[in-house]
Amino acid sequence: MAGSRGVVLAALVANGAIAILKFLAFLLTGSPSMLSETYHSISDTGNQVFLLLGIRYSNKAVSREHPFGYGKAQFFYSFLVAVLLFGIAGWESVKHGYDAIVHGGHGAAGPVSVAGVTFPSWYVSVVVLFGAIGFESYAFAKANKELRRQINHYEWDGLRDAFRKTSDVTTLTAYTEDTIALLGAGIALVGILLSKATGNEIYDAISALIIGLLLMGFALALAWENKRLILGESLPAEIETELKTAIEAAPQVVHVDTFRTVYVGPQDVLVTTDVSFVPETEATDLDGLIDDIESRLVEVDDRVKHVYIEPEV
Missing domain, CATH: 3.30.70.1350 (Cation efflux protein, cytoplasmic domain)
Structure with a gap:
């Protein structure tokens, strides 16, 4: 339990800071992929809050109504993360990316001045995304360490086996979320750089659409993993x-x-x-x-x- 809490707290701090930076970058550049990434990081931050609620609720003392405790609260809150947060964020990202593809890009934003220094607006997105990759790498390392510890402890055959057998959905959710966050930041970075190199904003818009599909796919996968535990799965x-x-x-x-x-x-x-x-x-x-x-x-x-x-x- 302590390992799960540490993983969630690391992700909460990282995603909260990243969400603010990405939103500021979107305001300055109007990039569709940066808006998708903002939705992504906001959902990730809310994700950690829900997971912490699940951990806290699951620690309640055994009662007559719940003779085996409240441990399944973590399954429930992880399911909410999938359905309410990632599903909504994914849908909004897909919708925004599709709209940008159909109705044209946002157009190139003008230069940005900070402390008397002027530079192209796309620099802002690139710097923020590299910062996001750094933060997410730290959170991913924490989640990966805990998941690897469980793999070694229970002698599972790698990550695929761990995903099928683990009951620690809090660590599983944080690990998958951090993986998707790193992929999303990389996709947004590629889209922005391609748009800059070609002068065609369609690449930025396509990146937003792909990020949304990635989020929605993760929502379905995470919901499926929680379903088996909510319904009462046995040991292998x-x-x-x-x-x-x-x-x-x-x-x-x-x-x-x-x-x-x-x-x-x-x-x-x-x-x-x-x-x-x-x-x-x-x-x-x-x-x-x-x-x-x-x-x-x-x-x-x-x-x-x-x-x-x-x-x-």
């Missing part, structure tokens, strides 16, 4: 097999009759199982045997936080 089959094997290896266990797992929060798994013990097992011994099984399950996977065992003798 290979992990469940390891957990059942650990139970079967425990003293006096004959057979695992039923076995189920489900995520009740990020890195927080509920396990329920019916276990058959040898007929000679004394009722007074069951507490110790069950405690031993619980310890074995946590040793196999530290995401197991809640264990319910129904003994059958």
Whole structure:
């Protein structure tokens, strides 16, 4: 949880500063891709606020109404990020880029004077975008470090496997968002430089459209990843097999009759199982045997936080 919070805070500071700079650049240049990038950074900033709300809400104490805690709040707020923030920002960017393509570019803005120094307006966009790439690289490095730590800890086969199996949607969202932000800044930079080199503003407008499509695609992908966890996904089959094997290896266990797992929060798994013990097992011994099984399950996977065992003798 601490790692996720650090990732989100780093992204919040970076995106807040970048959003202001990009908007100022748009006001000075009128660039369609800079407006798309402004939408992008505003949505990224709102994204971090929602994720922090999810982290804070998920830390609420267990209650009668929520006996397994509020961990799924992070799934819900990440879903809101996808639908409300990235979806809206992506749509606005696509609409603005399409309008610029159909009705013509914004035209070349005049020179900009700052502190008595005059320079072409497109310099502003280029400088801001390079600054954005620098900020986003810092945020991306934080998210990448945390995601790589989880990959090594759970022995996943790279990023693709992590995206399919992780329950830490906060880190997943921040990582993907930072990746898209770097791509978006690069696309905007290419569009602006091509427009400057050719004198044709269509490249800037096309960049805005591509950035919007990128955002909308990410919104759909992120919503899909959160859907599986909101609906109650189990641990991967290979992990469940390891957990059942650990139970079967425990003293006096004959057979695992039923076995189920489900995520009740990020890195927080509920396990329920019916276990058959040898007929000679004394009722007074069951507490110790069950405690031993619980310890074995946590040793196999530290995401197991809640264990319910129904003994059958």
